[in-house]
Amino acid sequence: MFTSPKSRFPALLFILAFAMYAAFFEGLPANAAARTFDQGLEKLTQKDFNNKIQGLEQIVQSKDPQVEKLLSALLEGDLYYTQKDKEVVYATKSDGQYTTTGVLSNDVTQQVGSRSIRKIGINNNIRKKLKGWLSLLQLYHGPPRERADAVYRLLGKLSPDMVDSLKDLYEQETSHKVRQALATAIAIDTLKTGNNEAKLSALSQLKGSLHPAVKTGLINLINEKTSEQVQKKATKILQRIESRIAFYGFLETLFFGLSAGSILVLAAIGLAITFGVIGVINMAHGELIMIGAYTTWVIQQLLPHHLGLAICLAVPGAFLVSALSGIVIERSIIRFLYGRPLETLLATFGVSLVLQQAVRSVFSPLNRAVSAPDWMSGSLVLNPILSLTMNRIVIFFFCLFVFGALFLIMKKTSLGLQVRAVSQNRAMARAMGVPASRVDALTFGLGSGIAGVAGVALSQLTNVGPNLGQAYIIDSFMVVVFGGVGNLWGTLLAGLSLGTANKFIEPFSGAVLAKIIVLVFIILFIQKRPQGLFPQKGRAAG
């Protein structure tokens, strides 16, 4: 940005920037510095944006210890000046009142009304400059990781004199990380300014770097008229970088796909049980997910300062609440309708309407936000172009965990055995002494409980509202039907593959069309294979 050729006052800016950096890195006598700082502050209170820029440049030159705080406050919109004597102050708003602290007299704190101070407005140009200065300032202190990040932020925005100072910095720097970052920055500059030999060695330095600025630098280099050797090497490296970027892009899409798929699996797997094992079409499944999400929200309201604990408690909590709701639904409505799947569909749809409206009446129709604990926020940065959000990673593994637990319940416990027996031959199971109606209730409870658990996961991704469940019910049915009714593995595979397919189609068609394409595909697929991917075996299936 400092050398932005399209800037309105290129010459002026260049001279100013030059002067500024010279001053910045050499330092001014203390008195002069203080004066510059004060002058700069004064200019900030003027209306004209160019004056503000001048003022800011003076402030940066002054090397005042407050510079960083001041710049970030300005960027955040927390910097004001008083109407009366144009004093620049930091201000924070609370209850319509502002608490101000003077920049120069930073021990004076005052409560003032909104009329007596004015915000210092900035435009995009200033915002960009502020960000650049801030990252430059960060080069000088802080842990190596942050300093390296600051260098990376500056990539591609460096002016020649800045590069010189980076070179100095490189000589003094001890941290490997920061040296690496600086070397990349310098090499990018060498691509523009160095001789052929220097360019070649810079190219070697940049081999395999994924930073966007490297790519831009290489493209510029190739477009320039340079020696054939350099051209060749640059093209080769660019190709290598592009193929790596494509590969990481693929990984990223895959990750998003698996993440979307794991959510589908979570939402659908409870349905796979109620639909596949006891033949009930539970249209209220989405609302049981919603109940799980609301349970999470309520637990978080009760434990506002222990977000992690709240989430951990919400898993069993939501399971219990949803499972109990499910059992109530089963005992009061569904048990009258066994063997009539279309009727269960209609009745449970009624239940879903009632539950939605009940939530609207109790919690209000507005969406609620559930906050994420620390270990679920932020993202895992693998390289400049691939970073995975933590909450999605956690949810993916959570989904596998839920699937595993459910699989064990169905295969290893006596409840699972009874459930499978009842689903295969109700009359025979009853004759063998399996309490069929209790098994029905427990199975339905289990499926509903898992819906609740899915709600916990969903609350981390979207807002919690009365329509939360509705959005997932059709997709969930698609997953169950696609995977083959009554087959847990089928549900897992179907959910993950549908989620992934969706994300891979999205770049070509947009999100909505991708969804339509997947739906149409499933409609066609069901018509080709009505039993899904993994049909139930044996004659009973026909």
Added chain:
Amino acid sequence: MIQPLKAFREFWPRDRVFDFLIPEIPPVLDTSHRVILYLEGISVSFDGFKAINDLNLYVDKGELRCIIGPNGAGKTTMMDIITGKTKPDSGIAWFGQTINLLSRTEPEIAEAGIGRKFQKPTVFEAHTVFENLELAMASDKRVVPTLFSSLTGEQKDMIDQTLEIVGLSESFKSRAGSLSHGQKQWLEIGMLLMQKPVLLLVDEPVAGMTRQEMEKTAELLTSLAGNRSIIVVEHDMDFVRSIARKVTVLHQGSILAEGNMDDIQNNPKVREVYLGE
């Protein structure tokens, strides 16, 4: 102007039509070799379980054949194959000399003249007895003719006759769902008769019948044989004995023995697997 037209005419003479426009004339049932049903080398398996294994069965025109066999011997599956519900993995199935059963759908096979009575009596419970027979009646069963069809006097007489044969004249107005189990069996046999089939497949016709009803059924089936061919699958040995001329024993999807009732009863293999000795 004329030239391209001529060229086109030569390329596509006027007496030629597209293949798909040629109406398919369904082959007529041809039983000139006296055999009405050929099943040769039929095998079918469900998920690795061989329900039918290299089955060969020939039924003559006018024959009344009984098929017995323990549970899981493949009797119902065999009927499914004949009526087009299940397609076998290998083998051939012909109805007379001309009709390939494997390339036809269920309705086509039914139209060709094969009627089937299910193991579990299946009648239309919401309809009256009369309507059940009306629906089964041999007639044009395409959509539009069905929409505009009305009963002729002749057809009514035919239904009345059938009602009499199956002994349901009194209850022709009652809903089929309200009939007793035995009556439902009879109604289904009546529906079969209305179809005027050449080959009847009858799956366990006397299950749930009283002795008297059973005798009546036996009488009916024997009287029908001759004009029609009948395949009866039955568990009740007394019943089989009372009607059977030729008996086939199915075991594990293939034929274990074939012959008259006495031969079968004295066959040591049959005694071992079926009669439990």
Added chain:
Amino acid sequence: MKRLSFIFDDKLGIPLLIALGAAMIMVPVLNLMVPETNFFHVSTFTMSLWGKYLTYAMLAMAVDLVWGYLGILSLGHGVFFGLGGYAMGMYLMRQIGTRGEYGHPILPDFMVFLNWDKLPWFWHGFDMFPFAAVMIVLVPCLLALVFGWLAFKSRVTGVYLSIITQALTYSLMLAFFRNEMGFGGNNGLTDFKDLLGFSLLSDGTKAGLFAVTAGCLILAYLACRYLVSSKLGRVLAAIRDAEDRVRFLGYNVETVKLWVFVFSAGLAGIAGALYVPQVGIINPSEFSPLNSIEIVVWVAVGGRGTLYGAVAGALVVNWAKSYLTGALPDAWLFALGALFIVVTIFLPKGIAGLIRLRKEAA
């Protein structure tokens, strides 16, 4: 006389037909001829409201035909209703001409807004009413034909079929929400001016629309009644009760299902086309799965498997909906939900079943 027995055998249908016929004549008369101060005056609002209910009744009949008689629970009939409605909406849009906000002679407002410079190909011809009228029936029928052909040929039945019909309406809803589709996106089609030269704002047109709707409903009822009391109607119910048996009797079950499904879709399309000018808007929410499933509940409440039940159900439930959403807005979803539950558990044959029970008891 015997030819018409399909009408006279319908003991509960006759009073309904008479009532509809009377409404067709009397309601417009009471609206146009009787002064507003008179007790017997029917307000235009009430008339349009009931006109809307009558289109719903037609839609309910279409659903009843496939669900009540044929046993196919379609959770996507809103699609056919909506498509018919869109076809009508497109005609009405083209009639606006230069009277739109942007005054473009050909392009509807939303296209001008989206900076489109020419009419998409599928909008051509909709300026002619006969073409639009054909499309109103043809488009839903074609979709039903393709969808039904795929579904029935591969013997998708029962719950699976219900779920994929729901997926069908859901995907169409998503598609129609997109601006790129060329159907006005979110906002749909609205701001209609006139129909066949009659201003849609005038009471006379509204009265005429009401009468036409009632007339169409009567005709549709008679057509459906003829269908279900024919031998084909008995085949339908037979397919519902024992599909395999019908097949072994020599009927081509798939073809029967397909044609009845297509007929029902066409009926729903006509209902949609009558609905649009009376409410003055059509938008993608008509395709929402909730809408389609609501139709099912009308039929369930009225009594599936009886045509008059479907008509009565649609009228009663929608009247209750209008009343409740006005009086107790929060209560409507509770009531609708409860209706689903109560009807499926306690009243599987709906109101019609209750009436018949009473008749049989008497």
